[in-house]
Amino acid sequence: MWKRVVSLSSLISYSKSKATYGVKIWNSPSTLISTPVYYGTLFKEKNPLIIFVLGGPGSGKGTQCIKIAETFGFTHLSAGELLRKEINSENGHIILDTIREGHIVPSELTVNLIKKAMESSDNYKFLIDGFPRNEENRITFERILGVEPNAVLFFDCPEEEMVKRVLNRKEGRVDDNINTVKTRLKEFSELNPHVIDYYTKRGKLHKINAVGTVDDIFDQVRPVFAACEAMK
Numbered sequence: 001m002w003k004r005v006v007s008l009s010s011l012i013s014y015s016k017s018k019a020t021y022g023v024k025i026w027n028s029p030s031t032l033i034s035t036p037v038y039y040g041t042l043f044k045e046k047n048p049l050i051i052f053v054l055g056g057p058g059s060g061k062g063t064q065c066i067k068i069a070e071t072f073g074f075t076h077l078s079a080g081e082l083l084r085k086e087i088n089s090e091n092g093h094i095i096l097d098t099i100r101e102g103h104i105v106p107s108e109l110t111v112n113l114i115k116k117a118m119e120s121s122d123n124y125k126f127l128i129d130g131f132p133r134n135e136e137n138r139i140t141f142e143r144i145l146g147v148e149p150n151a152v153l154f155f156d157c158p159e160e161e162m163v164k165r166v167l168n169r170k171e172g173r174v175d176d177n178i179n180t181v182k183t184r185l186k187e188f189s190e191l192n193p194h195v196i197d198y199y200t201k202r203g204k205l206h207k208i209n210a211v212g213t214v215d216d217i218f219d220q221v222r223p224v225f226a227a228c229e230a231m232k
């Protein structure tokens with residue numbers, strides 16, 4: 001059996017231990033994040049570093065993820081983008097209707113897309129943007145992938161600012177209109193707090209004030225990832 005400890009920063013740290021009878025355990029070298037996780041055979045070789053990136057519609061998750069990915073060598077997987085790319089597939093009508101109405105796509109569908117994208121990447125550092133949106137999403141991810149995130153970023157933004165940003169975004173998204181935004185915000189305000197509470201209790205949550213310039217916000221994000229630079 002071997003064990004390697006990689007300390008990313010005082011905020012994120014983890015170690016890798018070889019699977020024994022299909023069980024892997026994430027440890028921390030001190031009192032930092034310590035999360036026993038049961039693995040199946042998935043990711044036996046990859047030992048992924050997973051950061052969930054949460055926040056309401058228009059809070060700036062995608063914008064910040066692009067900067068994090070460029071600066072710290074992460075692969076950026078936007079759950080919404082993975083779903084949008086599937087709109088022409090077999091399940092496409094379910095996805096399109098759900099997105100257009102501002103609801104949440106069935107968990108297994110989204111989780112399997114995330115899993116496929118992670119498996120087909122050469123990288124082991126992943127930003128999962130806009131997921132999990134509710135407790136069912138979170139539990140389904142843990143069940144199918146057999147792993148928890150190492151840390152969770154939450155971009156905290158007032159509703160008024162989020163609405164303004166979404167309505168000013170000119171990317172032709174079917175859900176960037178006032179009616180759908182209202183539904184998305186309603187679901188977000190009802191469901192996201194449960195996910196936030198869960199990760200707060202597990203000591204994994206890093207709340208970021210999402211008001212300010214893109215660079216100001218990135219200055220708050222940077223320390224969470226600073227020690228990753230050495231691993232690029």
Ligand SMILES: Nc1ncnc2c1ncn2[C@@H]1O[C@H](COP(=O)(O)OP(=O)(O)OP(=O)(O)O)[C@@H](O)[C@H]1O
Nearest residue numbers: 056057058059060061062063165166169212213214
């Ligand atoms: N700090 C900021 N100040 C002003 N505008 C911003 C800021 N960050 C991002 N934006 C702009 O706001 C819009 C929404 O940002 P972005 O797409 O990153 O949000 P998001 O959280 O990914 O939203 P969604 O959940 O809808 O995908 C974009 O047009 C982006 O350019």
Ligand SMILES: O=c1ccn([C@@H]2O[C@H](COP(=O)(O)O)[C@@H](O)[C@H]2O)c(=O)[nH]1
Nearest residue numbers: 079080098099102103104105110130131
């Ligand atoms: O985990 C997810 C992520 C997204 N959706 C659906 O997609 C749209 C757009 O997502 P963005 O993160 O804003 O790109 C979202 O409103 C949901 O309808 C989802 O169901 N599950």
Ligand SMILES: [Mg+2]
Nearest residue numbers: 061062078080
């Ligand atoms: Mg986005």
